[in-house]
Amino acid sequence: MAKANTKFLYREIFKKSYELVKNNKFLWFFGFFAAAFGGFGEFESVFKDYTNVTNTSDSIFSWQGLYEGGVLWTIFDNVKSFFSQYPWQAFFLILIIGLIFVVIYWLAIVSQIALFDSSYKLSRNKKTGYAEGYRAGAQHFVPVFLINIAFRVLLYALFVVVAAPLLSWFLVRENVWGGIFFVVLLFLIYIPISIIVSFIIKYTIAYIVLKGHKAMDAVKSAWQLFKNNWLISIEMGLMILLLGLVVGIGMLIIMGLAAVPFVLIAIAALFFGSSTGLGVAVILGALAWFVIISVIGSAFVSFQYSSWTLLFLDLVGDKAESKLKRLVAKLTS
Secondary structure (H helix, E strand, O other): OOOOOOOOOHHHHHHHHHHHHHHOOHHHHHHHHHHHHOOOOOOHHHHHHHHHHHHHHHHHHHHHHHHHOOHHHHHHHHHHHHHHHOHHHHHHHHHHHHHHHHHHHHHHHHHHHHHHHHHHHHHOOOOOOHHHHHHHHHHOHHHHHHHHHHHHHHHHHHHHHHHHHHHHHHHOOOOHHHHHHHHHHHHHHHHHHHHHHHHHHHHHHHHHHHHOOOHHHHHHHHHHHHHHOHHHHHHHHHHHHHHHHHHHHHHHHHHHHHHHHHHHHHHHHHHOOOHHHHHHHHHHHHHHHHHHHHHHHHHHHHHHHHHHHHHHHHHHOOOOOOHHHHHHHHHHO
């Protein structure tokens, strides 16, 4: 069945998202906290997991040495001893860390919802702002929170199911094939599924926030939407990834240029033997870098969510068609 609008173009989505983000900088506030769920697109996990797997495969024999030498058990015993000797200190440490995590996670989910809601309203020329975004976040927090938790628990459970027997095979039985299969299956099973889950989470949240679906109905609709538009979803994810790489390179260049005056100040401080001047240069330089990363990163995450919102609206309106599919159709016609 042909799409209703074969004029669909990704660049129109990106152009409109850019205008929304540029003209509504309150989105950057929500983008700052939503970045906790990944700042450079769905395929960011590929690079993270690739790095982790590469490091794992390089050091996997070290793991075996740590296990055989009893180092892992020593670490466990030390932690256990700390909790038994300093129970109140351990309790307050866990409590503080837990509270920080809860606050950040709450802000991240509220911001995630606010970006979908605000992008939708702005695309329809409706007035919105911080307060409206927060209200939408508070209204839909529980189902979106449960969806995020449920999918992430499933992913971690899958990782344990894949990793535990293989690493046990490798570490306990000293069979190198366990380590090899662990790395291979991580690439073949865990990473692809984690990417698919990230798409489904976004579509589920969009159905909850923009269409008012119940959590389970939203999951079913999101899966159906992804299944019918998996190629478009992957294309969109790859384009956002490429844009993220460009933004990342630009960020590094800006950070390099911003560092020049602070490096010169630090060199001058060293020349005059001023530890105070050196400390000030380092602190100000670090603050400058934090501001650059925060501003650019927040803007890009806001752009990312706006783009997914607009794509979602096109998909549910049956107005989107894969670029690759159109290219193949053009070449074969």
